Amino acid sequence: MLKKVDFANRIHELDLLKGIAVILMIINHVLFHFGNSFASEFNGTALEGFCTFARDAHNSNLLNALNVIFCSGVFMTVSGITASFSKKPLKEGLMLTVIAAGITLLSYIVGLILNERLIIWFGIIHLMAVCKLLTPLLKKIPKYLLPVAALAAFGLGIYFRTITITEPSLRFLAIFHFRCIGFTSSDYYPILPYIAFYIAGLFIGKCFYAENRKSYLPFTGKKAFMPLRFLGAYTFEVYVAHQILIFAIIPLIALIVKSF
Numbered sequence: 001m002l003k004k005v006d007f008a009n010r011i012h013e014l015d016l017l018k019g020i021a022v023i024l025m026i027i028n029h030v031l032f033h034f035g036n037s038f039a040s041e042f043n044g045t046a047l048e049g050f051c052t053f054a055r056d057a058h059n060s061n062l063l064n065a066l067n068v069i070f071c072s073g074v075f076m077t078v079s080g081i082t083a084s085f086s087k088k089p090l091k092e093g094l095m096l097t098v099i100a101a102g103i104t105l106l107s108y109i110v111g112l113i114l115n116e117r118l119i120i121w122f123g124i125i126h127l128m129a130v131c132k133l134l135t136p137l138l139k140k141i142p143k144y145l146l147p148v149a150a151l152a153a154f155g156l157g158i159y160f161r162t163i164t165i166t167e168p169s170l171r172f173l174a175i176f177h178f179r180c181i182g183f184t185s186s187d188y189y190p191i192l193p194y195i196a197f198y199i200a201g202l203f204i205g206k207c208f209y210a211e212n213r214k215s216y217l218p219f220t221g222k223k224a225f226m227p228l229r230f231l232g233a234y235t236f237e238v239y240v241a242h243q244i245l246i247f248a249i250i251p252l253i254a255l256i257v258k259s260f
Helices: 012-037 048-058 061-083 089-113 124-138 143-160 168-176 191-209 223-233 235-258
Strands: none
Touching: 012 048, 012 061, 012 223, 012 235, 061 124, 061 191, 089 124, 089 235, 124 191, 124 235, 143 168, 143 191, 168 191, 223 235
């Protein structure tokens, strides 16, 4: 059962931007799983060529740029904006923690059966869970210091990536963007530097939306944009559903194609 959403009283441009990010995220994941995770399942089949295309498309500079801009930057920033006037961030964070654990468990089980590279140890939902849980603390940072905190988080994330960790017991540090040998996650959004976008969103929210929750782009409320706004309003439900469908449908497609 989907939560009830009053679309008329929502901030239209925020839902629209999240909807675009969700579509790009789904495309990215589908291409990744066809081109990498499940590619070997299609060897010698009619879809082998498509898997090669999917791998090349997923690795293309264009898609990578779009993912950085929308899936990382826009999505996390908009999430920070909405968190600036959220009344129950801890409850939302705990709920997302449970969902994230379920996603890891599901991907782990499927990964054991098919391909260990399917496992999602720390994806976008894990990142969002951490951000939501930290929101009460982040909100206590004075507004004028939030941009400084965002720049510091971004800089640390870039710096940590230059450090390589070989000790297996320290692989968990990959969640902070350290380069950990042996760590793989088919969906990977480390806390640093991506929390920087979330903090930037909190700053924008405090400046423009917290006291007056109105749409600055009212034309985005038109019916033509409703599909994107719908996806943006139900971001997490769509994310969970598409991950389950990917793990269920792509192997089924492989079985069907192999039968011909």
